[in-house]
Structures are given as structure tokens and as C-alpha cells.
Amino acid sequence: MNTVGRFYIFEVYNPIALNFSQHIKQNSQLALPVAFGQVGQICINLADNIMVGSLGEVALAAVSLANAVFYIIMVFGWGMASALSPLVAEVDARGDYKKGVTILHHGLVINFLLSVLMYFLIQVFLPALPYLGQDQEVVVQAAPFLNIITLSLIPWILFESLHNFAEGLSLTIPGMVITWIGVVFNIIFNYVLIYGEYGFPKLGVFGAGYATLITRMVMFIGLCLLLYRHVKVRKCYQKLEYIKFQKVYFRKILVIGTPTGLQMLFEVGAFAVASFIVGFSGAEQLAAHQITISIFSTTYMLGMGFAVAATVRIGNQRALKNYVELRRVGWSVILMSVIFMSLCGIGFILWRYGLPSLYLDDDKVVVIAAQLLVVAALFQLSDGIQAVALGALRGMHDVKIPMWISFFAYWIVAVPLGWFCSVTMEMGALGVWIGLGLGLTIAAILLLLRYNDQTRRLIKSEGSEVI
Numbered sequence: 001m002n003t004v005g006r007f008y009i010f011e012v013y014n015p016i017a018l019n020f021s022q023h024i025k026q027n028s029q030l031a032l033p034v035a036f037g038q039v040g041q042i043c044i045n046l047a048d049n050i051m052v053g054s055l056g057e058v059a060l061a062a063v064s065l066a067n068a069v070f071y072i073i074m075v076f077g078w079g080m081a082s083a084l085s086p087l088v089a090e091v092d093a094r095g096d097y098k099k100g101v102t103i104l105h106h107g108l109v110i111n112f113l114l115s116v117l118m119y120f121l122i123q124v125f126l127p128a129l130p131y132l133g134q135d136q137e138v139v140v141q142a143a144p145f146l147n148i149i150t151l152s153l154i155p156w157i158l159f160e161s162l163h164n165f166a167e168g169l170s171l172t173i174p175g176m177v178i179t180w181i182g183v184v185f186n187i188i189f190n191y192v193l194i195y196g197e198y199g200f201p202k203l204g205v206f207g208a209g210y211a212t213l214i215t216r217m218v219m220f221i222g223l224c225l226l227l228y229r230h231v232k233v234r235k236c237y238q239k240l241e242y243i244k245f246q247k248v249y250f251r252k253i254l255v256i257g258t259p260t261g262l263q264m265l266f267e268v269g270a271f272a273v274a275s276f277i278v279g280f281s282g283a284e285q286l287a288a289h290q291i292t293i294s295i296f297s298t299t300y301m302l303g304m305g306f307a308v309a310a311t312v313r314i315g316n317q318r319a320l321k322n323y324v325e326l327r328r329v330g331w332s333v334i335l336m337s338v339i340f341m342s343l344c345g346i347g348f349i350l351w352r353y354g355l356p357s358l359y360l361d362d363d364k365v366v367v368i369a370a371q372l373l374v375v376a377a378l379f380q381l382s383d384g385i386q387a388v389a390l391g392a393l394r395g396m397h398d399v400k401i402p403m404w405i406s407f408f409a410y411w412i413v414a415v416p417l418g419w420f421c422s423v424t425m426e427m428g429a430l431g432v433w434i435g436l437g438l439g440l441t442i443a444a445i446l447l448l449l450r451y452n453d454q455t456r457r458l459i460k461s462e463g464s465e466v467i
Contacts, residue, residue, distance in 0.1 A: 023328065023329060023332035023333075024332065024336065026309075026313065027306070027309045027313065027329075027332060027333050027336055028309075028336075029170075029172075030167075030170060030172050030305070030308060030309035030312055030313065031305035031306050031308065031309040031333075031336070032305060033172035033173045033175070033176040033305075034167070034172050034175070034176070034304065034305035034308045034309070035301075035302045035303075035304070035305035036176050037172075037175050037176035037179040037180075038301040038302055038304055038305065039302070040176065040179035040180045040182065040183050041179060041301065042298055042301060043183045044179075044182060044183050044186050044215075047183070047186060047187050047190060048063065048186070048190065048208060048212070049063075051187075051190045051191070051194055051208065052194070052205060052208050055194070055204055055205060058137050058138055058141065059141060059204065059205045061138045061142075062138045062139075062140075062141035062142040062145055062205055063142070063145060063205060063208060065129075065138060065139070065142040066142045066143075066145045066146035066149065067149075068272060069122065069125065069129075069146060070122070070146060070149055070150065071268065072265070072268060072269060072272055073118050073121055073122055073125075074118065074153065074156070074157075075261070075264045075265055075268045076114075076118070076261035076262070076264065076265050077111060077114050077115060077118055077153070077157045077160070077261065078157075078160055078261070078264060079257060079260040079261030079262070079263065079264040079265070080110065080111055080114055080157075080253070080254075080257035080258070080260070080261045081107070081111055081157060081160035081161045081163070081164050081257070082160075082164050082257070082260055082311075082394070083107070083164075083252075083253045083254075083256035083257030083260060084103060084104065084107045084161060084164040084165050084168055084253070085164045085165075085167050085168040085308070085311050085312060085315065085394070085395075086168070086256065086311055086312075086314075086315040086318075086394055086395045086396075086397060087103050087168065087252060087253065087256070087315075088100050088103055088104070088164075088165055088167075088168025088169055088315075089168045089169075089170075089311065089312045089313075089314075089315025089316050089319070089395065090315050090316070090318060090319035091103065091168075091319070092168060092169050092170065092232070092316065092319075093315070093316040093317075093319035093320050094319050094320075097232065097235040097236040098236070100165075100168075100169070100236050101236035101237055102243075102244075102246075102249060103165075103249060103252075103253070104161070104162075104165045104236070105243055105245070106245065106246075106249040106250055106253055107161050107164075107165070107253050108158060108161050109245070109250075110250060110253055110254065110257070111157045111158060111160070111161045112154065112157070112158060114157065115153045115154045115156075115157040115158070116154070118153055118157075119150055119151070119153050119154070122146065122150045122153075123147075123150070126143055126146065126147065129142060129143050129146075130143075141205050144206060144209075145205050145206060145208070145209045148206060148209030148210060148212075148213060149209050149212050149213065151213050152212055152213040152216040152217070155213075155216045155217045155219070155220040156216045156220075158220050159178075159216065159219050159220040159223055162220070162223045162224065162227060163175045163223065165227075166223075166227055166233075167308055167311075167312055168312060168315065169230075169232045169233070170312055171227070171230055171232065171233075172308070174223060174226045174227055174230070175223065177226065178219050178222045178223045178226060179219070181218070181219070181222055182215050182216075182218065182219045182222075185214070185215045185218050185219075186211055186212070186215040189207075189210070189211035189214050189215060190207065190208055190211045192207075193207030193208070193210050193211050194207040194208055194211070195207075255397075255399075256394065256397060256399050259399040259400050259402070259403040260394060260399050260403070262403050262407075263390070263399070263402060263403040263406045263407075266403070266406045266407050266410050266411060267406055267410055269410075270410035270411060270414055270415050270436070270439070271293065271436070273415055274289075274414075274415070274418055274432045274435075274436055275289060275290070275293070277415075277418055277419055277422050277423065277432050278422065278428070278429045278432050280422070280423055281422060281423075281428040281429060282428075284362075284364050284365050284368060285368060285428045285429040286429070287360070287362070287365045287369075288356070288365050288366075288368035288369040288372055288429055289372065289429040289432065289433075291355075291356050291359045291360075291365070291369045292356075292369055292372040292373055292376055292429075292433070294359070295348070295355055295356075295373065295376070296376045296383075299341065299344040299380065299383075300383055300384075300387065302340075302344075303337055303340060303341060303344075303383070303384045303387055303388075304387060306333050306336055306337040306340070306384070306387070306388050306391070307337075307387045307388050307390065307391030307392075308391060309333050309391075310329070310330060310333040310334075310388050310391040310392040310395060311391040311392070311394050311395040312395065313329045313333070313395070314326050314329055314330055314392050314395030314396060315395040317329055318395065318396055318397075323455065323458040323459045323461075324459055326396075326455060326458065327455035327456075327458075327459065330388075330392040330451055330455065333388050333391075333392065334385060334388050334389065334392070334448075337384040337385065337387070337388045338381060338384060338385065340384065341380040341381050341383065341384030341385075342380065342381060344377075344380050345377040345378070345380035345381065346377070348373045348374070348376055348377035348380065349373070349374055349377045352369075352370040352371075352373040352374055352377075353366060353367075353370045355369075355373065356369035356370060356373070368428075368429060371430060372429055372430065372433050375430065375433045375434065375437055376433065376437070378437065379436075379437035379440050379441060381444070382437070382440040382441040382443070382444040383440050383444075385444040385447070385448060386440060386443040386444040386447050389402075389444065389447035389448050389450070389451050390402055390406075390447060392451050393447065393450060393451055393454070396454060396455075396458075398450070398454055401450060402447060402450065405443060405446045405447055405450065406443060408442070408446075409439045409440070409442045409443035409446070410439050410443070413435070413438060413439045413442055414435045414436050414438065414439025414440070415435065415439075416435070417434070417435035417438060417439070418431060418432040418433075418434070418435025418436060419435070420435075421434050421435055422435075
């Protein structure tokens with residue numbers, strides 16, 4: 001084995017060779033505000049469930065059904081908005097602020113039009129709700145609630161566009177601050193509109209829908225105002241003489257955003273279908289599955305801070321054509337994610353009975369959920385690695401192959417295997433989680449290999465010496 005080959009192996013397994021201590025501070029400065037912002041988003045969802053849950057199980061089921069439909073459609077727009085981060089990170093590294101605001105304006109146009117399209121897609125889908133096999137009492141409340149929150153698509157996607165623009169400039173604190181302001185506004189509007197306090201009409205479930213709409217409008221306007229106070233953003237607009245739309249910028253965003261949106265859709269869609277499969281095994285199995293998904297999603301959302309750090313920092317190094325450092329940045333973020341997700345996995349095992357008990361008081365469901373949490377704990381590393389690897393590859397503009405890797409891992413492996421184990425082998429929710437876990441592991445391995453291969457190619461293409 002030659003010297004370069006030996007270094008690559010040494011580099012992967014030795015944090016010192018990665019200058020890990022130098023990178024951890026920079027990674028943390030980006031990742032921690034994003035993670036804390038994700039905690040705010042979790043609190044918004046938790047507040048919705050608690051306050052709507054007080055209206056009864058039918059109301060909660062209606063909101064859950066409507067949100068499931070909403071997020072399956074919305075996640076593609078989320079992916080499209082995320083295309084702004086790596087593009088803006090590159091212009092930030094070069095100090096080309098005029099191009100940065102140009103990318104933002106093109107992104108806002110694309111995502112505005114996309115949000116309008118998604119709005120009409122949901123409107124077309126609404127008449128199909130009664131035919132999904134759900135309780136008709138639930139559908140009666142779910143349909144108008146979905147109609148209300150669909151209006152929030154436009155401010156929500158525009159907010160995400162600004163959010164990703166800010167992250168590309170390494171400004172992660174504004175998004176965190178606005179998210180927590182959103183938590184407060186959401187709770188206030190939920191309270192006055194659901195229960196009819198302080199002279200407001202008592203709207204019940206629909207009040208929660210209007211609260212969501214108002215909160216997302218406030219978050220978009222608030223982020224606009226907060227971002228303009230930052231020096232980098234002001235520099236962007238000071239350099240802008242006029243807005244001139246060009247095909248090349250639309251193409252850049254679409255080339256990254258479309259595969260990213262599809263990749264997210266493949267992943268979210270697989271987990272949605274997994275819930276449907278578990279439903280064949282009965283209410284107790286489904287309840288345990290939903291609890292496990294909720295806990296599993298929480299650690300995933302916290303871990304997304306590392307994925308954002310990988311995208312932004314690798315985007316910076318790509319712009320500077322410092323490919324050796326780019327590779328080291330990626331490995332450092334992956335190692336940080338491995339440490340964090342390992343701790344989460346240990347927590348899953350230690351508190352496998354205590355965590356489900358926070359959701360409901362049903363011994364049978366708690367026991368099933370505890371078994372699922374052990375399986376979920378085993379795949380925490382896979383989940384963290386695949387999320388960061390996707391973020392790192394996105395920073396390199398490598399999104400098409402990762403999209404197909406996600407399709408293969410979730411729809412060729414995870415979903416069919418989950419169906420076989422759960423339904424054919426009668427393993428219930430455990431079978432579905434075995435399928436999901438194997439799918440996550442395959443995705444993690446393939447994406448990690450892709451990152452390793454692509455970074456080596458970049459270094460070799462420039463003739464760089466790996467030191």
C-alpha cells in the first residue's frame with residue numbers, strides 16, 4: 001500500500017490526524033444553535049399535541065392525520081429550500097455578497113411558486129381523505145384543519161429559504177431565536193383560539209390551525225427583520241444594484257434542490273408507510289411504534305445540527321478549493337455525530353421503559369415500545385452517520401447519487417423487509433423496525449463510502465498532497 005493509501009486509513013480512524021480539536025469549536029458554533037432551534041420546533045409540536053389533546057382523542061387524531069398529509073407534501077419544498085445553504089456558503093467563503101443575495105432572490109421565487117403548487121396539490125388531495133380508511137368523525141375535522149394549515153405553506157417555505165440562506169452565511173443564531181419566538185406565539189394563539197379566551201372565538205381544533213398559520217407568518221416576518229440587522233446581510237444588499245433574474249441561478253438551485261427534495265421525500269415517505277404497515281398489527285403495536293418514532297425523531301432532529309455544520313463548512317472549503325481540509329472537516333463532523341448518537345443510543349437502552357411511560361399509562365404498550373427502543377438504539381449510529389453524510393455531500397453539490405442511495409435503502413430494502421417481517425412473519429412493529437434499521441444502516445454505509453470516494457477524487461484531481 002502506498003503512502004497516500006496508508007494515510008487515508010490512518011485519517012479515518014485517528015481524530016488527531018483530522019485536527020479534531022481545531023474543528024470541534026467551529027462545528028459546534030454552527031451545530032449547537034441549529035440543534036437548539038430544533039428543540040424549539042419539537043416544543044411547538046409538543047404544545048400542539050398537548051393543547052389539542054385536551055379536546056379529546058378524535059381532535060388529536062384529526063390533527064395527526066392532517067399533519068401527516070401536510071408534511072409528506074411539504075418535505076419536498078423543505079429539500080428545495082436547503083439547496084440555498086451550500087450555494088451561499090461558497091459565495092460567503094469568497095466574500096461575493098452580491099451573488100449571495102442574488103441566489104436568495106432566485107431561491108425565494110422558486111420556493112414561492114413551489115409553495116403555491118403544493119397548496120393546489122393538497123387542495124386536489126382533500127376530497128380523497130374520506131377514502132383513506134380513517135374514522136369519518138376524524139376526517140370531518142381533519143379536512144378543514146388541513147385546509148387552514150395549507151395556507152401556511154407559503155410563509156413556511158419562504159421562512160425556510162431565509163433560514164437556509166442565513167445558515168449558508170454561518171448565521172445560525174437568528175433562526176434559533178425566531179424559532180423560540182415562534183414557540184411563544186404558537187402557545188399564545190393556541191390558547192386564545194382553541195379555548196376562546198380574552199374575547200376571541202372558541203374555535204377548537206380549527207383554532208390550532210389558525211394559530212399555526214399566524215405563527216408561521218410571524219416567524220417569516222421576524223426572520224426578515226432580524227437578518228437585516230446582521231453585517232453580512234447588509235453587505236449583500238449594499239452590493240445589490242438591481243434584481244436581474246437569470247436562468248443560470250434558477251438552474252443551480254434546481255439541480256441541488258430537486259434531488260434533495262426527492263431524497264427527503266423517499267425517507268419521510270418510507271417512515272409514513274412503516275406506520276401504515278404497523279397498523280395491520282393492531283392499536284397497541286401502532287401506539288408503541290408512534291411513541292418510538294417520536295423519540296427517535298427527536299434525536300434525529302437534534303443531530304441535524306451536525307448535518308448543517310457539514311454542509312456549510314464543506315461548502316466554504318469547496319469554494320476555496322481546499323480539498324484536503326474539506327475532507328478533514330467532513331470526518332470531524334461525522335465523528336462528533338457518532339459520539340452524540342452513541343450517547344443517545346445508550347440513553348434509549350437505559351430509559352427504555354421510562355421514556356414511553358411519559359407518553360401514556362399502558363403497561364402493554366410500554367413493554368412493546370421498550371423493545372422497539374432497544375432496536376432503535378442499535379441504529380442511532382446509522383441514523384446520525386447517514387444524516388451528516390448527506391449534509392456533507394450536499395455541501396459538495398453531490399446530490400443525485402445520494403438520492404438514489406436513499407431510494408434503494410428505504411424502498412428496495414427497508415419497506416419490503418419491514419412488510420415481510422411485520423406481516424408475513426407476524427413480528428408486528430418489531431419487524432418494521434428491523435426493516436427500517438437495516439435500511440438506515442445500508443444508507444449510512446453507502447453514503448459514507450460515497451463521501452470517502454468523492455473527497456479522494458477531489459484531492460487527486462488537484463494533485464494535492466495529503467498531509
